Amino acid sequence: MNSVRARGFSLVAAIFLLVILSALGTFMLSLSTMEQTSSTQDLLGSKAYQAAKTGIEWGTYQIMAPENTNPATAPFTTQYVCPSSPTTISTLAGGLYKFSVQVSCQSTSQPEGGNVITVYQITSTATFGTSPASNFVERQISASVNTCRKVANGASC
Template sequence: MVSAIFLLVILAALGVFMLSIYTTQRTVATQDVRGVLAYQAAKTGIEWATYQILTPENSLPAGSVFAGCAAGLTPPASNGALTGFAITVDCQMTVATEAGNTIRIYQLTSTGSAGAAGSSPSSDFVERRLRASVSTCRVGPLATDPVC
């Protein structure tokens, strides 16, 4: 009789231990997926800002610049898997002239995040940040030739 109670206690403890391992593994897997989605959100911000920089200059090379190059830019809202993720893009521009050519160098930092830092449960918050540089070059004072 005592051995049956002992065996029952051991099996119950083993069950509780296996349940805690399962819960931890599930939390880690969920956080991993959310990390990948935050990375994709940050990548979306970089691609959006690159489009904003390059497209206006390619279609109107003489006078167009990504005028919104500033901190805290927000791309249009995301749908699908990225719903609920906040995307912000910080942009800094440096202008240089080399042999009469105007060269603009854009430093982009995109952050994709979801949840609130310090929130409970601790697995709720996730954030990823990407950095990229984009440069454009226009030939001559009127910059009518898009090739350097």
């Protein structure tokens, strides 16, 4: 009778240990999966920031290219005009080629002491994936660029 009890006890202990070890294994697997997902999101977030920064640099170039094509003393006739709708940049390469970047621009001009100061507000939004997927990320950056003219379409300050 004692041997039957001992076998019953050891069987219960074995089942208990098996349940505990399988629960521990499941917990470790879910922890590993969460860590991997978090690491992937962190990497995608960094890439989205770099893609948005690329949009700011592209927008700044669009504004400053007309400024730099005219000497300071030449008549300035090609002041940049912000497009009415956001521009999508689809030519990113390398690790950013799957990102969608939209760049929008707004400008205001103010006279100041005989000069015309134009302030451009650039907003760049980079996205990857589609919401609400687990791999969806979005970053938005804004920047201001100023230009100065003696008159609206004249020599630089």
